[in-house]
Amino acid sequence: MSGLRWGILATGGIAHAFARDLRAAGIDLIAVGSRSQEGADAFAAEFDIPRAYPSYEALVADPDVDIVYVSTPHPMHAENAMLALENDTHVLVEKPFTLNAAEAAQIRDLAAAKGLLATEAMWTRYLPHMVRIREILASGVLGEVRAVIADHTQKVTDDPSHRLNAIELGGGALLDLGIYPISFTWDVLGAPTTVQASARLRPTGVDYEVATIFTYDRGALATTLSSSVTRGPNTATVLGTDARIDIDSVWYSPTSFRVVAPDGTVLESYESDVESRGMQYQALAAERLVAEGNFAGDILPIDETVAIMGTLDEIRRQIGLVYPGGR
Known part of the structure; x- marks a missing residue:
């Protein structure tokens, strides 16, 4: 226990x-x-x-x-x-x-x-393959990280009463799906310097497709695509000057990845051995934080969560997505 x-x-x-x-x-x-x-x-x-x-x-x-x-x-x-x-x-x-x-x-x-x-x-942040990816990033084997590319694209029902399409339930591709690749860009590159977003909205007022471009002080770029009307590859890539990381589908769940040199040489190949969805890892991390008395967090600090919500706020402002009560 x-x-x-x-x-x-x-x-x-x-x-x-x-x-x-x-x-x-x-x-x-x-x-x-x-x-x-x-x-x-x-x-x-x-x-x-x-x-x-x-x-x-x-x-x-x-x-x-x-x-x-x-x-x-x-x-x-x-x-x-x-x-x-x-x-x-x-x-x-x-x-x-x-x-x-x-x-x-x-x-x-x-x-x-x-x-x-x-x-x-x-x-996703607590899954073993993501833990290993952060170790690889910290090692410097990728060289200078120049870009992150990730999508979260699902084909769901068009029923306007479905929670993903209902504005009163906080629906839309951004908050339900886009949060994954956007949080991933924060994990790899930190806070963006600029945020650009474009979206398509349903008659109910929620977004069903949203694309983002983030820039960073050191010149890096991140692009994300989220959609609730089409199923895409659901892969992610981190591009560095000396190597890249290709994360297989479905990248935000237990999966495999490769570290690939510019000439195509595979420097590392990772295979996931997690048989479940993997939600227990975040619970175990929460228990560790409580035991340590570290209520600020580490893998996903609470201040970073607040800041990511700020990024989502800015995207919503740009695409005109407002929830009831002006929230």
Whole structure:
């Protein structure tokens, strides 16, 4: 068993994936909260969870729950995370962390004031192949990194009531899909100097295609493409002056990659041996941070999460994507 006792707040599809990986990793999952007792009971039965609560308030009030995974739709993340923090419970908040940078900063500041961990569930950053990629980047074998190219493209339903198409649910390709390659560019190159974005919007007001170009002080470039109407390669590349990293599909989940020299020589070939979706790694990292008392974070610091939300805010400003209430 692990060091923290986990609760899951909400019981949608991503919560099922998370619970499945926690169970497979032997992490201590003790409670679930839903909007109904029926929903909580069904989820608890599926994953052998001993405590099932009919409300989020009841879940975070459980004194035995140390940390809560917030998996509600995007617009509810801030409210739900603050609820847990106010009840002295650490939080791992599903990406995107919030709808905007202001909400993200509120969570960060409350967590700091309470001496608690609040961190974003950008699970990709914690996967073993991404850990190895950061080691390769730090080694300097790529030379000067000049560009990052990544896409996250899926073909989903055109149903306007689907959460990805519903503006009231924080829908759109940017926050649901684009967050992956944009967070990846931050991981590799840091904060961009300039941000350019172009998008296509649905009649519901959300974006279904968005392309970005980031520039950096040292002259590097990053390009991303996200779409909810077409399935693309879902690969990523980091280009350096001495070598490149080619990450195979699906690059943001457990996968393989190669480090390739300019003449085509493969300098390193990495094969993933992760059999699950890999969401347990972020949970284990959260437990480590709590054990260390490092509430600022390291692989994905909370300040970086807030700054990435700021980048998403700027992209939304450029493409005209505004959520209800001006959020």
